[in-house]
Amino acid sequence: MTRRAVTALALLASLAACSARQVVSADFQLCRKGACKAAAGGTREELARAIYTVLQSASGRDLVLSEEKPGAARSRGRGIRVFTQGGPIPAVYKGKALHVTEVLYLDMAEGAVKFKGRMRGTFLFVPVHCSVGEGAVRILSDREARLEFSNLCTWLGPTSFWKLDGNIDRVDVDAGLLGLHYHLRGGGVPVVGGGSGYLLAKVAAEAAEPEERASAERGLTARLQDADGDAIVAAGETFTLTVELSNTGAEAMKNLRLRFSGSPALTALLGAERLLGDLPAGEATSSQVRGTLPESTPAQSADLRVEAVCDPGDALVGAKTFQLDLGGRVGAR
Known part of the structure; x- marks a missing residue:
């Protein structure tokens, strides 16, 4: 052994x-x-x-x-x-x-x-x-x-x-x-x-399979990583959001873009939308966004929703919601 x-x-x-x-x-x-x-x-x-x-x-x-x-x-x-x-x-x-x-x-x-x-x-x-x-x-x-x-x-x-x-x-x-x-x-x-x-x-109020599984089947996976890996984004700490998308359909995804919503402390750093362009059938792409939480951010529970949409009609490609703790000094419990 x-x-x-x-x-x-x-x-x-x-x-x-x-x-x-x-x-x-x-x-x-x-x-x-x-x-x-x-x-x-x-x-x-x-x-x-x-x-x-x-x-x-x-x-x-x-x-x-x-x-x-x-x-x-x-x-x-x-x-x-x-x-x-x-x-x-x-x-x-x-x-x-x-x-x-x-x-x-x-x-x-x-x-x-x-x-x-x-x-x-x-x-x-x-x-x-x-x-x-x-x-x-x-x-x-x-x-x-x-x-x-x-x-x-x-x-x-x-x-x-x-x-x-x-x-x-x-x-x-x-x-x-x-x-x-x-x-x-x-x-x-x-x-x-x-x-x-x-x-x-x-x-839970609704009977539903986890959102991340359905999104992965449609071609979206997302990861949110904080700098020290303790699952808490502390004040002054940098975090990285990585989104990977694959087009498993028969036609190109037109005007593909990411939308961010949720707690203002996070959306203020990421913006409301990020353009990715067209994604041909059978191909994949990824996008990485970084943000640093201001030192003045108070301790709080927060959520961040990431949606991938495309034309026509803002068709939903996939989505994922993160729930995490923000704020406090680095190393604080």
């Missing part, structure tokens, strides 16, 4: 050991019909059916993840972040959602809800592609339920195994929301990483 493999396995073992210390909430909240109550005093079956209802409403949709303070009741959809060593590249993995592909069944005797899904997230702003994995919520009592989910993921080649688990302490049936103290960890040579915290998982 290589030295790199031994190191990766040792790190995974340490992450697994850390995950064994689970947080069990003494104040499990079950919310429905506009009111919340302590789950204690109810029944295990009541809790199981409530969790099953939330997961059923998420079938074919995203459970959007958001790092929040324990006890929070409102999701801000900000994702979760864990440190990951991607070979020689140390950076932050941003988990955006758990996409629920199918809810298999509720087994009252076993006290479990089984489902299938896949994680959605980015590393260095590039999508991490995950296969469909299996998960379960195990209802242990009237106020104790545990989420367990795992799948295989790949980022620019290497495949790694990732596991998300944690104890649930909030179920809001009306809002389609679960709250839990989570652990996310995984790896596979040469990738290893992990972290923990508290998250809210909320059922």
Whole structure:
């Protein structure tokens, strides 16, 4: 076994050991019909059916993840972040959602809800592609339920195994929301990483496949890279947006151009539109734009949408939306 493999396995073992210390909430909240109550005093079956209802409403949709303070009741959809060593590249993995592909069944005797899904997230702003994995919520009592989910993921080649688990302490049936103290960890040579915290998982309003997959099929891929690779564009830091386009159709794309929209802090640096000209059938092109965030930029969450359009009629070639954190001093947390 290589030295790199031994190191990766040792790190995974340490992450697994850390995950064994689970947080069990003494104040499990079950919310429905506009009111919340302590789950204690109810029944295990009541809790199981409530969790099953939330997961059923998420079938074919995203459970959007958001790092929040324990006890929070409102999701801000900000994702979760864990440190990951991607070979020689140390950076932050941003988990955006758990996409629920199918809810298999509720087994009252076993006290479990089984489902299938896949994680959605980015590393260095590039999508991490995950296969469909299996998960379960195990209802242990009237106020104790545990989420367990795992799948295989790949980022620019290497495949790694990732596991998300944690104890649930909030179920809001009306809002389609679960709250839990989570652990996310995984790896596979040469990738290893992990972290923990508290998250809210909320059922997305629309059932749709990730936008970046559809855009890639139409010929657009985009990457946004900050200077130090920590997934945060700090004040004074330079970032690079790279857009690659390919024309897989039978006719030329006329007057191809990129359009930028979203947070003013970013669009002010990139402008509203960038002309690329015509793109003949079967050919490809790329465009790279750089910007430097002003030193005075306050800390904020931002989004940037990139659209490629062409004539006639501003026909949409593809699009991608980035969500990222801006501002603060370099090195600030």
